[in-house]
Amino acid sequence: MTLKDEAILRALASALFPRGGTLPLGVEDLALGAITERLLSQFPPGMARQMGRFLRVCNLLPLFQKGRTFMSLSEAERAEYLSRAAQEGGTLSKNIVMALNLLCESMFLSDPRAQAGIGYDGAPMKARTREFPESPDLHCQVSPDLQPGDVECDVCVVGSGAGGAIVARELAEVGHKVIVLEEGGPARRSDFDGTDLLERVGRFYRGHGFTATFGSPVILLPMxxxxxxxxxxxxxTCFRTPEAVLHEWAEERGLQGVGPEDLARCFDRVEAELHVEPVGDEIMSRNGRVLRRGAEALGVKDHGPIRRPTRDCHGSGVCAFGCPTDAKQAMHLSYLPAAVRHGAAIFARCRAKRVLFEGNQAVGVEADILAPASKRVVGRLGVRAKSVVLAAGAIYTPFLLHKSGYHHALLGRGLKIHPGCGVAAMFDEEIYGWKGVMQCYYVHDLEEKGILLEATFPPPIVTYSAGTLPFVGIEHKELVARYRQMATLGVILSDRSEGRVAFTPWGPLMLYGMTAEDAKRMQEAIEWSARLYFAAGAKRVFTILPGLEDVRSPSDVPKITAGRVKPSQLKLSAYHPMGTCRMGAHPEEGVTDSAGRVWGVENLFVADASLLPDTPHVNPQITIMALATKVAFHLREVVRS
Ligand SMILES: Cc1cc2nc3c(=O)[nH]c(=O)nc-3n(C[C@H](O)[C@H](O)[C@H](O)COP(=O)(O)OP(=O)(O)OC[C@H]3O[C@@H](n4cnc5c(N)ncnc54)[C@H](O)[C@@H]3O)c2cc1C
Ligand code: SF4
Structure with missing residues (x-):
């Protein structure tokens, strides 16, 4: 970034996080240049240039209304301009101000003085009483040691996540020779020991965490x-697929082997392997207790502590940035070590390019070997296999099938994402919501509305509040100063809207437009959240809705659903892409059959979130894992060793 770019950033940041108020520190007191440099160093080299361009555009924005650049406005004018743009501007200017606010808040809260000001010390809820050993070595083969060439196996699995790891282990365990290709790099406990959460986002999230759907509104969709x-x-978070959903899949869609009784052994196996248990009281955050209090006061039928795959969890609350104690039994700590023990080989930083066919038979996969940091292609790997299982996730599995020349009218269609938003509430009491398990308590309304609420409180440093708390400038900063009195929850909406994965020469594009009906249901979810929070004693609930920043009493709650909000006016994020190679009882109803076999092709299977025929109404990983187990059990019967 040039000095001029830095000056623009400083001017914007000073208006968004000015000096003064309860937290005297302002962004101008920080070593902004050094912080920005550190942030940018986590991105590819072109990012600094992009950032510079973005800042210069921001500087020009006031020209249209005020005939002057941002830099030429006085301090008071700058604050007033940003506040107006955030409240009354078009979608673009609102999104720009929100992005800037996120950036500035992240920089502000990364400073130890700001952290001390809000009472954040990063300590886990349960004190660590022992040293934690390094994670098991998966002996991943990676460049430069992984040599280009050709290898052979019984089953080649593409992707090592919730679906792929399960198939790898279940097949390796019965003696099949398995090779797993994974685009990402190995992750170990020591990678998650420090405090730099944003650095981890850069390393272990696709696109540095900046993947999003295009449509109305733009929805952040990290993977x-x-x-x-x-x-x-x-x-x-672990939920079994609700029985009503499985009945619907089995009876109305005619899918084989997905009824509650059929899948019970798959659920049992997955949950036992991952040690799924409810969050205990000793690590339940006050953020979770507040939601429980609200649910009890309102007499809600379905609520409780969330079940999770953990062993000896300390409640450090950073699950979404990698577990620093290996308590969370993610795939690299559970299924993959077992797969490797049974002879599976993992090729990491190896991106599958296409499935190889002979006639209508899949016979292997061609992959690119990637250099560690730059992801430059440094070699080619050919894997010949008797069966190929695609588990690259709901965006990349259909993309890979398309790139391999496979066509199906439903390929990439039917994308569901569980759109959601954050709702925050302010209490008189101190909550310190970040202390304890991040996502720990749920309230569910399956039958009536398909709305699931989960008490979730990410570490303040990742600036969740910039998306959930209103205002900009000193007003917003005052709310941040009272962060320890906030409770937050995440809404998960069982979407009736549908998107699709578009296939472009540069990669997959996620297209998703929310319907007016779903926007209305989102308002209802926010209203329900507000009722729960007021029942728990909240003083203010922040709504994320335009023109209604907060409600201050239960009698104001109906205002939340009084008007109609356009989808484009909502600030949403989503974490559950699924359904893009859905199972169907007949070729015209799905891309795969009930066993995950791709219609019209021999020896080619899908075993990931793409398979889901519709939203499971709950966080999907256990559903995905159970279906992957089912696919693997079928493959055990049919793969020739
Ligand atoms: C922040 C966050 C929080 C979440 N929290 C929860 C939760 O609490 N509970 C829950 O149920 N769900 C949660 N989810 C969603 C859940 O993790 C996913 O639904 C699940 O992991 C999807 O499983 P999958 O096998 O389809 O894909 P993934 O687990 O994403 O695995 C796919 C893998 O394939 C790799 N890959 C992609 N393309 C290629 C290629 N061409 N070649 C080789 N490898 C490739 C990817 O790098 C990736 O590692 C969360 C998601 C996010 C982002
Ligand atoms: S599972 Fe989550 S809350 Fe528990 S120790 Fe790991 S990161 Fe912390």
Missing amino acids: GCAVGGTTVVNSG
Whole structure:
């Protein structure tokens, strides 16, 4: 970045996080140049240039209304301009101000003085009483040691996440020779020991965590990219697919072997392997207790502590940035070590390019070997296999099939994402929501609305509040100063809207437009959250809705659903892409059959989130894992060793 770019950043940051108020520190007191340099060093080299361009555009924005650049405005004018743009501007200017606010808040809260000001010390809820050993060595083969050439196996699995790891282990265990290709690099406990959470996002999330759907609104949709897939960085929440959903899949869609009784042994096996257990009281955050209090006061039927795959969890609350104690039993700590013990080989930083066919038979995979940091292609690997299992996730599995020349009218269609938003509430009491398990308590309304609420409180340093708390400038900063009195939850909406994966020469594009009906349901979810929070004693609930920054009493709650909000006015994120190679009882109803076999092709299977025929109404990883187990059990019967 040039000195001029830095000056623009400083001017914007000073308006967004000015000196003064309860937290005297302002962004101008920080070593902004050094912080930006450190942030940018985690991105590819072109990022600094892009950032510079973005800042110069920001500087020009006021020209249209005020005839002057941002830099030429007085301090008061700058603050007033940003505040107006955030509240009354078009979608673009609102998103720009939100992005800037996120950036500035992240820089502000990364400073130890700001952290001390809000009472954040990063310590786990349960004190560590022992040293933690390094994670098991998966003996991943990576460049430069991984040599280009050709290898052979019984089953080649593409992707090592929730679906792929399960197939690898279940097949290796019965003697099949398995090779796993994984685009991401290995992850180990020591990678998650420090405090630099954003650095981990850069290393273990695809696209540095900046993947999003295009449409109305733009929805942030992060995905993991690591040995272990998204399970390495997910929040760990485990729900079995509700029985009503499985009945629907079995009876109305005619899918084989997906009824509750059929899948019971798959669920049992997965949950036993991962040691799934409910969050205990000793690590339940006050953020979770507040939601429980609200649910009890309102007499909600379905609520409780969230079940998670953990052993000796300390409640450090950073699950989505990799577990520093290996407590969360992600795939690189559970299924993959077992697969490796049974002879499976993992080729990391190896990106499958296409499936190889002979006639209508899949016979292997061609992959690119990637250099460690730059991801430059440094070699080619050919894997010849008797069967190929695609488990690259709901975006990359259909893309890979398309690139391999496979066509199906439903390929990439039917994308569901569980759109969601954060709802924050302010209490008189101190909550310190970041202390304890990040995602720890749920309230569910399956039958009526398909709305799931989960008490979730990411570490303040990752600036969740910039998305959930309103205002900009000193007003927003005052709310950040009271962060320890906030409770937050995440809404998960069982979407009726559908998107698709578009295939471009540069990669997959996620297209998703939210329907007006789903936008209305999102308002209802926020209203329900507000009722729960007021029942728990909240003083203010922040709504994320335009023109209604907060509600201050239960009698104001109906205002949340009073008007209609356009989808483009919502600030949303999503974490559960699925359904893009859905199972179907007949070739015209799905890309795969009920066993995950791709229709019209021999020896080619899908075993990941793409398979889901519809939303499971709950966080999907256990559903994905159970279906992958089912695919693997079928493959055990049919693969010739
Ligand atoms: C921040 C976050 C929190 C979440 N929290 C929860 C939660 O609490 N509970 C829950 O149920 N779900 C959660 N999820 C979602 C859950 O983790 C995913 O639904 C699940 O991991 C998807 O499984 P998968 O096998 O389809 O894909 P993934 O687990 O994403 O695995 C796919 C793997 O394939 C690799 N890959 C892609 N393309 C290629 C290629 N061409 N060649 C080789 N490898 C490739 C990717 O790098 C990735 O490692 C969360 C997701 C996120 C992002
Ligand atoms: S809260 Fe999450 S990150 Fe912290 S120890 Fe438990 S599983 Fe690991």
